[in-house]
Amino acid sequence: MKVLVTGGSGMVGKNLITSSKFSSFQILAPTSSELNLKELGLVDMYLKKHRPDVIVHAAGLVGGIQANMENPVGFLVDNLDMGKNIILSAKKHGVKNLINLASSCMYPRNAENPLKESLILQGELEPTNEGYALAKIICTRLCEYITNAKEGFTYKTIIPCNLYGKYDKFDPQKSHMIPAVIRKIVEAKQKGRSTVEIWGDGLAKREFMYVEDLVDFIHYALSKLTEMPQNINVGLGYDYSINEYYQAIANVIGYKGRFTHDLTKPVGMKQKVIDTKLLNEFGWKSKTSLEDGITKTLQYYKTLSND
Numbered sequence: 001m002k003v004l005v006t007g008g009s010g011m012v013g014k015n016l017i018t019s020s021k022f023s024s025f026q027i028l029a030p031t032s033s034e035l036n037l038k039e040l041g042l043v044d045m046y047l048k049k050h051r052p053d054v055i056v057h058a059a060g061l062v063g064g065i066q067a068n069m070e071n072p073v074g075f076l077v078d079n080l081d082m083g084k085n086i087i088l089s090a091k092k093h094g095v096k097n098l099i100n101l102a103s104s105c106m107y108p109r110n111a112e113n114p115l116k117e118s119l120i121l122q123g124e125l126e127p128t129n130e131g132y133a134l135a136k137i138i139c140t141r142l143c144e145y146i147t148n149a150k151e152g153f154t155y156k157t158i159i160p161c162n163l164y165g166k167y168d169k170f171d172p173q174k175s176h177m178i179p180a181v182i183r184k185i186v187e188a189k190q191k192g193r194s195t196v197e198i199w200g201d202g203l204a205k206r207e208f209m210y211v212e213d214l215v216d217f218i219h220y221a222l223s224k225l226t227e228m229p230q231n232i233n234v235g236l237g238y239d240y241s242i243n244e245y246y247q248a249i250a251n252v253i254g255y256k257g258r259f260t261h262d263l264t265k266p267v268g269m270k271q272k273v274i275d276t277k278l279l280n281e282f283g284w285k286s287k288t289s290l291e292d293g294i295t296k297t298l299q300y301y302k303t304l305s306n307d
Helices: 011-017 040-050 065-070 072-092 127-148 177-190 211-222 242-253 277-282 290-306
Strands: 002-006 026-028 054-057 097-101 154-160 162-164 195-199 208-210 231-234 258-262
Touching: 002 011, 002 040, 011 211, 040 072, 054 072, 065 072, 065 127, 072 097, 072 127, 072 154, 097 127, 097 211, 127 154, 154 211, 162 177, 162 211, 177 195, 177 242, 177 290, 195 242, 208 211, 208 290, 231 277, 242 258, 242 290
Parallel strands: 002 026, 002 054, 054 097, 097 154, 154 231, 162 208, 195 258
Antiparallel strands: none
16 A cells, blocks of 8 residues: 655654554655645645555644744644645545544634534634644545545544654744653753743643554554544543643653742643544554653653754
8 A cells, every 4th residue: 555644754754654553555755845735736746646545644834832822824824735735636636545634723712521523613712723723624624525525535534632752842942742841851850950830820631642652543544444433533532730741751750849830821721632432432542651651752852862
């Protein structure tokens, strides 16, 4: 099977193309310089030439609260252009199967947790990442329209919870919470700091899954794409508070200091945990514990520090 993976240099894409689970596949993973997804003409030329059997669309402009707030135009327009271009070009060139990676930020900010797939577009979005969410919603709907047209195309959307792990970004300006906290606490321990600051009161709850578990799910889904629900949450189905994540990371690193809270900083949604009913019925469950995932991510971060 010839599989085109967009976003091959990103966290999900890199973990997929280096996974032993995909070693028997013919993987196409062009860099952004080899295939600019924001240019429809270039996408058309690439798909016409290479004719993949299936596309896993994992490319995107991603970042945490700070990055989203500083660049809402880029998070909306770039992600929308990349998504619609690959989806529409795939249909044009007869690529029958496509997995679109969306995000749990598509769910309404005030939706009742756990978040069910049916809640998409049922309320106001979280303002701190609205642009990104809007782009992902449109691409998700586009896949629905194409699949429901019953022309032999199976374009399905995976909605992962927050992810972390190997090949993550650790730059405080660009990273998500867990890699940012790993770096912050490692540096605090190295420099002998007695306190580490947490944005907000730390009571907001989040669900983070180790990225290799998502790769395992994608591998599982490829052989069952027809049976897979049109939109499916992929995650743990349970969450932890920000304070609990900080403490778990400190425990793995061996940091003995205390935490302070900056109550002037934005924290986003109070809770965001996905409903896993459809996932359980589909027959898949995540395997990596929080402690094991943090340990593996810390080991990867140390390899970056040694480079």
